[in-house]
Amino acid sequence: MPIYEYECAGCGRAFEVILHIGGAPPSCPTCGSRECRKLIGAPAIHVKADHATARIEKRVRDYLIDGKVSDAVRFADKAASMVKSDRVKRVADKLHEKTGK
Numbered sequence: 001m002p003i004y005e006y007e008c009a010g011c012g013r014a015f016e017v018i019l020h021i022g023g024a025p026p027s028c029p030t031c032g033s034r035e036c037r038k039l040i041g042a043p044a045i046h047v048k049a050d051h052a053t054a055r056i057e058k059r060v061r062d063y064l065i066d067g068k069v070s071d072a073v074r075f076a077d078k079a080a081s082m083v084k085s086d087r088v089k090r091v092a093d094k095l096h097e098k099t100g101k
Helices: 049-065 069-082 086-099
Strands: 003-008 014-018 036-038
Touching: 014 069, 049 069, 049 086, 069 086
Parallel strands: none
Antiparallel strands: 003 014, 003 036
């Protein structure tokens, strides 16, 4: 699944979303505004699922390093629902264990 970056026109928050190709644009997780524009990000194309899993794990780690625990949980849950990988599921489960969410 591709990871897209968006910026909210209402509050200015930049956020990442995993979407199916051609999926509906997301609403802002902070203010709920539907006025979000897609940002241009560096392309990352991987054929093997292990690379995608490692990339997802890195994004979750980055959220946690930045202190954005709820964003890490939300991102891991979305990734676990879309990527069929036991490692991604374990990451999401571990976050739920530690945060109690």
